C-alpha cells in the first residue's frame with residue numbers, strides 16, 4: 001500500500017489532537033502494541049475513546065485521503081520494521097464492556113475475548129468456551145473469524161455494528177457477512193464497534209471444566225513463553241501447517257532474532273529482539289520449502305502491515 005499524494009499527516013494529526021476523547025501521538029512505535037513486540041513507527045497513532053469520536057476521526061482521516069490501519073489488540077499482526085506511513089486507528093481495549101439479557105449479549109468491540117468467555121462460562125452461557133486462550137479483542141476476533149477446537153466466533157454472532165471508513169454507520173446481520181475460515185472479507189473496510197451474540201444455555205460447571213481443559217492443553221502444546229502471533233499459517237485442507245513445516249525439517253530454524261518454534265512449528269517466535277524482516281524471511285522459507293516438498297500452498301493467517309521486501 002503506497003502513501004497517497006495528498007498525504008499531510010502533520011495537518012491531520014493537528015486536527016485530531018483538537019478533538020475531545022481522542023489520544024493522538026506522532027511517529028509512535030507500534031511494536032509495544034503488538035503481541036509480537038515488533039514493528040516500526042506510524043506517522044499518526046490515534047486512539048478514540050468513544051463511538052462518536054471514532055466516527056469523527058474516520059471522517060477527518062478520510063477527508064485527507066490518508067492510508068488507515070485499524071488495530072485491535074495486535075495479536076495477529078506482523079508490522080513492518082518501516083512501520084505504517086499513515087494513520088493507525090488504535091482501538092485496543094477502548095470501548096469495552098457488555099450487557100447480557102438471558103443468553104443474548106451486546107458486546108463492545110474493545111472487550112477482550114477471554115474476559116467475555118470467562119463471564120459467559122461463569123453464567124452458563126455456552127458457545128465460546130473452546131475459544132478460551134485466544135488473545136485479542138472482540139473486534140479482531142470478528143474480523144478474523146477467530147476460532148479453535150471446532151468453535152468460531154461466527155457461530156454465535158447475530159449482528160455487528162460499526163462505521164465505514166468515511167465515518168458513515170454500518171450494521172449487518174450474520175447472514176449478510178461472508179464469514180469463512182479465519183476470514184470475514186466483508187468486514188475488511190469496516191471499523192467494528194459492537195456486536196450482538198447469542199449463546200446457548202448450558203451447565204456452568206461443565207463449561208468451566210471444558211474451558212480449563214482447553215487452557216491447560218494450550219499451555220502444554222503452544223510455545224507461550226516468547227512473543228508471537230499464534231499460528232502464522234491457516235490450516236491447509238487435509239493437512240496441519242505445523243506438521244508440514246516439521247516434516248520439511250524447519251523446526252528450530254532461525255533468522256536473526258526469530259525462530260520457528262521447536263515445540264509447535266506453526267509458530268514463529270520472537271526469541272531475541274527479532275525484526276519483522278527476520279520473521280518474514282522464515283515465513284518465505286516455510287512457504288517455499290512446503291511448496292517444493294509437498295506441493296501445498298500455505299496461506300498466511302497473520303496480517304502483514306506496511307512494506308516488506310519480497
Ligand SMILES: Cc1cc2nc3c(=O)[nH]c(=O)nc-3n(C[C@H](O)[C@H](O)[C@H](O)COP(=O)(O)OP(=O)(O)OC[C@H]3O[C@@H](n4cnc5c(N)ncnc54)[C@H](O)[C@@H]3O)c2cc1C
Pocket residue numbers: 035069070071072073074075076077091109133134135136137138139140141142143144145146147148182187190191192193222224228229230231303
Ligand atoms: C499465542 C496466540 C495464540 C493464538 N491462537 C489463536 C487461535 O487459536 N485461533 C485464532 O483464530 N486466532 C489465534 N490467534 C490470533 C489472534 O489472537 C486472533 O486473530 C485475534 O482474533 C486477533 O484479535 P486482535 O484484537 O488482536 O486483532 P489485531 O491483531 O489487532 O487485528 C487483526 C485484524 O483485525 C482487524 N481489526 C481489529 N480490530 C478491529 C475492529 N474493531 N474493527 C475492524 N477491524 C478490526 C485488524 O485491522 C486486522 O486486520 C492467536 C494469537 C496468539 C498470539
